[in-house]
Amino acid sequence: MEQEHPNLESFLSWAAQLGISDSTTRTNQPQHSLSSCLGSSLSVSHFPHTGGRGLGAVRDLRRGEIVLRVPKSALMTRETVMEDKKLCDAVNRHSSLSSAQILIVCLLYEMGKGKTSRWHPYLMHLPHTYDVDEAMWVTEKAMLKAKSEWKEAHSLMQDLMFKPQFFTFKAWVWAAATISSRTLHIPWDEAGCLCPVGDLFNYDAPGIEPSGIEDLDRLLSNTSIPDTIVLNGDKNIMVDAEQLDSHSWRLTDGGFEEDANAYCFYAREHYKKGDQVLLCYGTYTNLELLEHYGFLLQENPNDKVFIPLEPALYSSTSWSKESLYIHHNGKPSFALLAALRLWATPQSRRRSVGHLVYSGSRVSTDNEIFIMKWLSKTCDAVLRNLPTSLEEDTFLLNAMDNSQDFSTFMEITKLVSSRDETCTFLETHNMKDTHSFTDVILSRKARRSMDRWKLAVQWRLKYKKVIFDCITYCNKILDSLLK
Structure with missing residues (x-):
């Protein structure tokens, strides 16, 4: 995803001077005598099958051990840049802009300073391109939103007398992609911060949250905890929100710590020397990872799919819309099953069966048959209404993976309905009138677009697979109920 930078050593030396360190000794003091901020716990390494460039362990690391500390003064935030x-x-004269828009302008402003910027070593180390910018899979809605935000910031950039190259929409997209894919959470600014060295960690998904029936059933049995929420208006059924959170793994492995006045990163598991040390940014679906970071996971336990539901279903339960989804393995979420069971129950009987629903039990055999048939039919309709089928996307992805050259790929794609996508690709790269692709060598830009296209196909294939697996799940339940 990133391009290697020849000045990595000077960047790490600059970081050490700012007090960034992977030493286990707690200090935020600048390390002027050190040639690198790394070496005690971590080193920059290449992991071709798991994210490319990342941070590897230079020794055995224990779970929970601090592995990197970045002082507050080294973080690039709106606050520090606006010194x-x-x-x-200029920013104070444009109070209507969002915090994210202002941080984007701050980044471009510092880029325009060149070598006079205090962040110059870090800025030169940033990728020149991202898989999240100008991608073929970016929706029209997202592109319109980006253009609107760029235009809203025009007057501020004019006040700051931006150089022409930093005033363009292309520059805005690059800066927005940087902010979207690299910022970390800080409690005092919703725009987040850019964290030198800390943004070299590659992503690992957190463990599966306790969303199964067994976990909720156990938690629902405890009604003695004072800080509770009421489900569906039934005061006899309460779930403690904090207790739910405490039963899942810590969702992030780093955060700003006031006592240390630094952003601190911890090993999320035991690592052997040479292992890649991964960071969990939080619970992201594959679509969110693709949108914000430009990659997706082959196995993502936090992936989820939302399907269209009947409007009356939402009024039958107090579960939030965000909890009504299908898991990565095709199983309906606990909340979706509960909502469907209540929705399929006559309104006059819902209160009497509430204790069954919220304990994860079936209301009745007929009720379960009805919702499984409805869910299967709805999922089938979703698949049928998509422009391409699961089989066609599988075929296309295999062609992308196994074609030895572009000519072979073009011959294969003539056989599937995705040829409209192929035409768009050819038109975008001025190849539409090419009669023979035998000797065609794709440009660097075309190869990048091809990689992004592949990411799009991978995501939609996983999306369809989840829906297909849900149909399979429903059919298995129906088979067992109709015996």
Whole structure:
């Protein structure tokens, strides 16, 4: 995803001077005598099958051990960048802009300073391109939103007298992709921060959250905890939100710590020397990973699919819309099953069966048969209404993986309905009138677009597979009920 930078050593030396360190000794003092901020716990390494460039363990690491510390003064935030009076005064005159828009402008402003920017070593280390910018899979809605936000920031960029190259939409998209894919959470600014060295960690998904029936059934049995929420208006059925959270693994492996006045990162598991040390940014679906970070996971326990539901279903339960989804393995979420069971129950009987529903039990055999048939039919309709089928996407992805050259790929794609996508690709790269692809060598830009296209196909294939697996799940339940 990123391009290697020849000045990595000077960047790490610069970081050490700012007090960034992977030493287990707690200090935020600048390390002027060190040639690198890494070496005690971590090193920059290449992991071709798991994210490319990342951070590897230089020794055995224990789970929970601190592995990197980045002082607050080294974080690139709106607050630190706006120490520049010219920038601060200009931003204060444009209070209608969002915090994210302002941080994007701050990034471009610092880029425009060149070598005079205090962040220059870090800025030169940032990728020149991202898989999340100008991608073929970006929706029209997202592109329109980006253009609207760019235009809203025009007057601020004019006040700051941006150089032409930093005023373009292309520059805005690059900066927005940087902010989207690399910022980390800080409690005092919703825009987040750019964290030198800390953004070298590659992503690992957190463990599966306790969303199964057994976990909720156990938690639902405890009604003595004072801080509770009421489900569906039934005061006899309560779930403690904090207790639910405490039964899942810590969702992130780093955060800003006030006592250390630094962003601190911890090993999320035991690592052997040479292992890649991964960071969990939080619970993301594959679509969110693709949108914000430009990659997806082959096995993502936090992936989920939402399907269209009847409007009356939402009024039959107090479960939030965000909890009504299908898991990565095709099983309906606990909340979706509960909502469907209540929706399929006559309104006059819902209160009397509430204790069954919220304990994860079936209301009746007829009720379960009805919702499984409805769910299977709805999933089937979703698949049928998509432009391409699961089989066609599988075929296309295999062609992308196994074609020895572009000519072979073009011959294969003539056989599937995705040929409209192929035409769009050819038109985008001025190849539509090419009569023979035998000797065609794709440009670097075309190869990048091909990689992004492949990511799109991978995502939609996984999406369809989840829906297909849900149909299979429903049919298995129906078979057992109708015996």
